[in-house]
Amino acid sequence: MSMLHASHANDASSAGTTAPPTASLMRWVIIATLPGIIAMTYCFGLGVLSNIVLAAALGVLFESGVLYLRKRPIAPALNDSSALLTGVLLGVSLPPASPWWLIGVGMIAAVVVAKQLYGGLGHNPFNPAMVGYALLLVSFPTYMTLWAPPQPLISDTLWAQIMGTLPIANIDALSGATPLDAFKQKAQGMPAFQFWASDPLPDGTLEAWRLISLAWLAGGVLLLCKRIVSWHIPTAMLGSLLIMATLFYMADADGFASPVFHLLTGATLFGAFFIATDPVSAATSRRGKLLYGAGIGFLIIVIRNLGGYPDAVAFAVLLMNLCVPLIDLYTVPNPMGHPKRILGAPR
Amino acid sequence: MTLSFDFPGGIYPPERKVRSSQAPLQRATLPEQVSLPLRQHSGRPAVACVNPGDSVQVGSLIAKRDGLISANIHASISGTVTHVSGHDIQIESDGQDTWDTLAPLSWRDTDARTLLARLDESGVVGLGGAGFPTQVKTRVIVRHAIDTLIVNAAECEPYITADDITLQRYPDDVLEGAQLIASLCGAKQIIIGIEDNKPEAIAALEQAITRSQLASVTLTVIPTRYPSGSEKLLIKTLLNRTVPSQGLPADIGVLCHNPGTLLAALNAVRAGQPLVERIVTLTGDAIARPGNYWVRLGTSMETLLAQVGLDTDRLSGVVQGGPMMGETLDTLQRPVVKTTNCLIAATQAELPPGPQESPCIRCGACESVCPVQLLPQQLHWYARAQDDDKLARYHLFDCIECGACSYVCPSHIPLVEDYREAKSRLRHQQIETAKAEHAKHRFEFRQARLAREEAEKQARRHARLAQTKSPTSNNRADATAQPASTAMPSAAPQTDLRSLRIAQSAAKAAVRKAEKVLAREAQQAPHESHEDLETQLATARENLKVADLQLAQARENTQASTEESP
Numbered sequence: 001m002s003m004l005h006a007s008h009a010n011d012a013s014s015a016g017t018t019a020p021p022t023a024s025l026m027r028w029v030i031i032a033t034l035p036g037i038i039a040m041t042y043c044f045g046l047g048v049l050s051n052i053v054l055a056a057a058l059g060v061l062f063e064s065g066v067l068y069l070r071k072r073p074i075a076p077a078l079n080d081s082s083a084l085l086t087g088v089l090l091g092v093s094l095p096p097a098s099p100w101w102l103i104g105v106g107m108i109a110a111v112v113v114a115k116q117l118y119g120g121l122g123h124n125p126f127n128p129a130m131v132g133y134a135l136l137l138v139s140f141p142t143y144m145t146l147w148a149p150p151q152p153l154i155s156d157t158l159w160a161q162i163m164g165t166l167p168i169a170n171i172d173a174l175s176g177a178t179p180l181d182a183f184k185q186k187a188q189g190m191p192a193f194q195f196w197a198s199d200p201l202p203d204g205t206l207e208a209w210r211l212i213s214l215a216w217l218a219g220g221v222l223l224l225c226k227r228i229v230s231w232h233i234p235t236a237m238l239g240s241l242l243i244m245a246t247l248f249y250m251a252d253a254d255g256f257a258s259p260v261f262h263l264l265t266g267a268t269l270f271g272a273f274f275i276a277t278d279p280v281s282a283a284t285s286r287r288g289k290l291l292y293g294a295g296i297g298f299l300i301i302v303i304r305n306l307g308g309y310p311d312a313v314a315f316a317v318l319l320m321n322l323c324v325p326l327i328d329l330y331t332v333p334n335p336m337g338h339p340k341r342i343l344g345a346p347r
Numbered sequence: 348m349t350l351s352f353d354f355p356g357g358i359y360p361p362e363r364k365v366r367s368s369q370a371p372l373q374r375a376t377l378p379e380q381v382s383l384p385l386r387q388h389s390g391r392p393a394v395a396c397v398n399p400g401d402s403v404q405v406g407s408l409i410a411k412r413d414g415l416i417s418a419n420i421h422a423s424i425s426g427t428v429t430h431v432s433g434h435d436i437q438i439e440s441d442g443q444d445t446w447d448t449l450a451p452l453s454w455r456d457t458d459a460r461t462l463l464a465r466l467d468e469s470g471v472v473g474l475g476g477a478g479f480p481t482q483v484k485t486r487v488i489v490r491h492a493i494d495t496l497i498v499n500a501a502e503c504e505p506y507i508t509a510d511d512i513t514l515q516r517y518p519d520d521v522l523e524g525a526q527l528i529a530s531l532c533g534a535k536q537i538i539i540g541i542e543d544n545k546p547e548a549i550a551a552l553e554q555a556i557t558r559s560q561l562a563s564v565t566l567t568v569i570p571t572r573y574p575s576g577s578e579k580l581l582i583k584t585l586l587n588r589t590v591p592s593q594g595l596p597a598d599i600g601v602l603c604h605n606p607g608t609l610l611a612a613l614n615a616v617r618a619g620q621p622l623v624e625r626i627v628t629l630t631g632d633a634i635a636r637p638g639n640y641w642v643r644l645g646t647s648m649e650t651l652l653a654q655v656g657l658d659t660d661r662l663s664g665v666v667q668g669g670p671m672m673g674e675t676l677d678t679l680q681r682p683v684v685k686t687t688n689c690l691i692a693a694t695q696a697e698l699p700p701g702p703q704e705s706p707c708i709r710c711g712a713c714e715s716v717c718p719v720q721l722l723p724q725q726l727h728w729y730a731r732a733q734d735d736d737k738l739a740r741y742h743l744f745d746c747i748e749c750g751a752c753s754y755v756c757p758s759h760i761p762l763v764e765d766y767r768e769a770k771s772r773l774r775h776q777q778i779e780t781a782k783a784e785h786a787k788h789r790f791e792f793r794q795a796r797l798a799r800e801e802a803e804k805q806a807r808r809h810a811r812l813a814q815t816k817s818p819t820s821n822n823r824a825d826a827t828a829q830p831a832s833t834a835m836p837s838a839a840p841q842t843d844l845r846s847l848r849i850a851q852s853a854a855k856a857a858v859r860k861a862e863k864v865l866a867r868e869a870q871q872a873p874h875e876s877h878e879d880l881e882t883q884l885a886t887a888r889e890n891l892k893v894a895d896l897q898l899a900q901a902r903e904n905t906q907a908s909t910e911e912s913p
Binding site: 002003004005006007021022023025076080120121122123230279280282284285286289328332333334335336337338 | 354355358361505579583589590591592593594666670671672673675693698701703705706707708709710711714715718719720721722724725741742745750753754755756757758759761763
């Protein structure tokens with residue numbers, strides 16, 4: 001049996017060839033979200049941070065609560081930081097300065113239902129943060145589609161928004177549309193250049209989303225360099241997303257947004273590096289990961305262009321989570337010494 | 348140097364070879380006493396052929412091989428046998444170290460049978476770890492054509508440098524040993540596969556090859572990556588041939604030997620010296636004088652480690668073999684045996700105990716390092732769930748237990764331990780089912796034999812009856828009693844006869860089928876026992892006899908009744 005382990009093998013010859021242990025793996029993912037969080041806070045104000053802090057705190061709270069009820073050791077489970085990470089991921093997905101109860105409902109769905117009721121870390125078939133997000137999106141569409149336009153760090157209504165005491169009409173007045181939303185609402189048959197010329201978005205919105213997307217990309221590159229995520233899922237997802245978007249764009253450049261637009265707005269890059277790469281709910285083999293990632297990219301464009309929702313990362317990821325057992329079954333690698341198969345279930 | 352091919356996966360663990368490879372090869376001091384286990388090889392234990400009180404010399408045969416896969420064991424010191432048990436033989440030294448060697452042979456002028464007999468007599472087994480008897484391995488040419496002999500000098504496990512030192516010190520002898528084995532198995536080419544982290548051994552080998560002027564020897568330097576020295580992976584790397592699943596290298600015309608084995612084989616032939624000592628790497632931070640040592644077999648590990656300055660205060664555990672595939676010893680009261688290639692006396696800091704296991708997060712790190720392309724984490728789930736069906740489907744038995752998956756697992760799951768447990772459980776199950784199957788066949792045979800005896804008895808009785816009846820067949824008094832017995836068969840003689848005929852032809856077909864299956868199996872695996880199939884055939888034959896007898900009897904009855912009825 002192996003007496004050596006990568007986490008102890010700190011000799012010069014072997015350093016940096018393998019990923020760090022699970023707990024620090026989760027922490028590295030949290031660290032990699034920092035560029036994105038900073039960019040979002042810079043563009044949308046402290047409401048982003050309030051989301052994250054609330055969600056992460058509730059995540060840890062709910063996790064310990066369920067573990068206590070399940071009579072499982074609490075310390076090791078909290079030590080792996082996975083509940084914290086779920087909180088961070090859901091927090092950045094919600095509109096800034098979401099009311100506390102919205103975050104609470106989302107985190108119950110994420111940590112209690114999607115994760116712990118399925119058996120805890122490693123056993124959840126669906127991405128917890130995305131379950132929480134999807135539940136909120138279908139249950140509270142008003143709150144979930146209210147993204148404030150870019151604004152100063154501290155807004156006057158921040159506290160009232162978080163406490164949920166601000167009337168919805170006021171929030172509506174404060175908020176603007178996201179670029180994806182705006183494009184979705186574009187009048188039928190209006191040429192794209194005309195739409196953009198009409199200045200449909202509050203000032204700086206498009207730039208803000210680009211900046212944020214690039215910040216997520218920076219975090220993603222950090223994850224790749226630290227070997228925390230493999231290149232397979234992000235590459236396959238972004239590749240198929242670009243191909244699909246290009247096909248639609250080539251078919252009707254006025255009706256559908258350009259591939260670059262799809263890449264740099266919404267949650268595309270965040271999803272590619274931080275959501276789709278969740279190892280627990282993703283496919284396991286390398287070929288499986290490629291298929292899984294490509295499926296997500298495909299679904300994102302299909303839902304964005306043809307479906308009813310402006311963004312689709314959560315639904316695409318959840319739908320592909322559903323396919324994981326099937327993908328896994330058909331992408332079992334050929335062990336050495338067995339006849340070659342391209343795809344197919346092991347016999 | 349020739350082209351080398353790639354195998355998937357693999358890891359780069361810390362090598363930690365420098366300390367033991369820098370010290371020169373030395374001899375360990377002669378032990379005061381040795382304890383030689385009867386089983387130091389794969390296969391069956393040897394059978395002791397000495398008694399307590401016998402005096403022996405170095406190289407005296409003390410235990411004979413038992414069965415095909417087994418090996419002789421020789422005294423490793425001269426002195427007196429003090430203890431003989433079912434497990435081991437102990438010898439007390441007389442301090443003389445007198446040798447009892449066999450006659451030296453020149454292998455180029457000696458026929459293959461004599462050479463094989465010499466390897467057999469000398470108890471040479473694979474010194475790399477498995478301990479498979481060398482002469483048996485060489486005899487595979489009976490069934491497989493061998494074209495290539497591979498010298499497995501990759502030595503990819505961390506710490507171990509025994510082969511490295513062997514090649515540095517005895518390059519010519521290893522090369523000659525390789526030629527000896529190659530000539531025995533008919534291999535046309537010899538390929539030495541060595542990792543590029545052993546420059547001294549590579550230089551020594553290059554010089555030896557130049558000196559010997561052999562065209563058939565190639566030295567292939569492969570990149571250092573664990574587990575390149577695993578037999579199947581090395582063959583893939585050197586020849587780009589793939590050993591079939593559950594198959595042997597011989598199936599694709601290859602034999603693999605470790606340099607130490609080749610040296611031992613050459614010594615057995617050229618010097619007539621049986622396998623009584625080997626080179627062992629003694630290393631680890633708890634040892635003052637690490638290095639490689641010639642050690643007599645049977646030397647206690649405790650005395651051996653004490654000799655090289657074991658610091659018991661700093662010692663946290665002793666590992667036999669490498670840190671990846673070896674085992675942690677619970678006691679040092681164990682002897683060095685033919686397969687002991689390395690002892691690591693590790694400190695706490697060097698090989699710390701595994702941290703707390705956390706749940707699998709399906710990250711797939713294990714899958715990307717698995718050199719045989721399995722899905723370690725799927726196997727982990729199925730092994731824990733004891734889902735044997737799935738374990739077979741995901742090819743548990745193709746796992747080479749290299750430990751690369753355990754090494755990289757971020758959740759510190761002892762994956763290989765799970766697999767070993769599952770494998771031994773499945774093997775045990777297999778044995779149990781075979782036993783049950785065997786018992787079932789024996790029972791069926793007994794039933795068939797009893798039925799046949801009963802039918803024969805019936806037939807004899809019938810014949811007797813017919814005999815006593817025939818002279819008095821016209822006797823009316825007897826005929827009045829007859830209808831009672833004939834009435835029954837005459838009611839349905841035709842249908843009864845037909846069903847018996849069908850039963851007889853079915854029994855005939857069963858015999859034919861059993862014969863065919865047995866013949867096919869016997870051809871495919873001529874050396875294995877086919878007792879179960881033979882029993883099945885015997886059962887089918889008994890059943891046929893019963894059917895024959897019953898049919899014959901029924902025919903007679905119908906004839907008798909048709910004769911009587913007019």
